[in-house]
Amino acid sequence: MTDAIDEAIDWRGAHIDCGACIHDAMRAEGRCKLKHACVNDRYARRIDRFFTWNPALANTYVHHDHFEVRAIAAKHADVFLLPPLLDDPEETVRWNAARRLPRRLILRLRQDPHREVRIRIASLLDDAELVPMLADPDYYVRMVVARRVAPPLLSRLMDDPEVEVRRVVAQRLPAEWLLRMADDPSASVRLEAARRLAPDLLARLKADPDWRVRHEVASRLSPTLLGDLLEDTDMMVREMARARGALRPEPGEFMREMPR
Structure with missing residues (x-):
């Protein structure tokens, strides 16, 4: 060549x-x-x-x-x-x-003046070594840290000013803290939270202003709780809710099938 x-x-x-x-x-x-x-x-x-x-x-x-x-x-x-x-x-x-x-020699580069160096350094470190970088001024550095740090440490980034960082947090946060992310001002963050919430907690998002979130709710919420989603203003949400609502047994159905 x-x-x-x-x-x-x-x-x-x-x-x-x-x-x-x-x-x-x-x-x-x-x-x-x-x-x-x-x-x-x-x-x-x-x-x-x-x-x-x-x-x-x-x-x-x-x-x-x-x-x-x-x-x-x-x-x-x-x-x-x-x-x-x-x-x-x-x-x-x-x-x-x-x-x-060795990692012990490169820890000081966590404060390197160049963002590309800090991004790459973050990709080499784990957990406690990454804690100082949770407050990095560059959003992409914080996003890399959010992908690598132990989930219990992510609470520090739940209110990060950048949506993309909070999305990663919602994808990895321990389940018991997810409800807070369900109230996030960004629909994309709420959607990530909805995808991980237990089905019995999804009802609080039935009236979410974003159709993607409501669609996720309709796809996983118990059929008995679909309620207004059956008549949702968005066609895709309605179709999902009605498809799942059709699986709900009619009153007395089990009684009719019981042998006499």
Whole structure:
């Protein structure tokens, strides 16, 4: 496979001169190739290919001036060289170092200034380690945390200002706390709560203003409690309620079937 870009320019914008490169002798051995696998190239794919072919050289490049070189070298370098990279000014470098280090060393990146780093760090942590991130200023970080943290800890996010975070909370919250989410101002959150509520608790949502919530109620509520849903203003809700209401035995039906 060849690269579509037919140029050999370094990260400073200068043309690459293989003869001036410290790795020039490697070309004859097939360990590097201009426009394809070159540590001096400005294209990350070519730098990555160079280190894939020569992982042992990564140690000497973890402090290179070009951030792409540092970031890719961090994927191959010895682990003991990586902790200083957690303070690198470039988020890609910090993340590539963090993903290979023990969790105890990367906890401080929970307060990283870059949201992408915090999102990825959250994906590596569990429960107690995630508690400080429940108050992260970025909604997507909080959403990732809500998907990973132990359900009993989700109570802190029940009133989150972002709907998408509360939806995740409603999907995972312990059942005994779900009734609070059934009163959420967002219909999408109430729907998630309705899907998990016990059938005997669904009646409180029969008059919900959103037809999707009422449809969920009609599909799971006891047929004897369908009531107004049989004449709901929404056709799909009515059809669901009537289909289930038809399963309800008529008064005296069991008596008629009893043998004399």
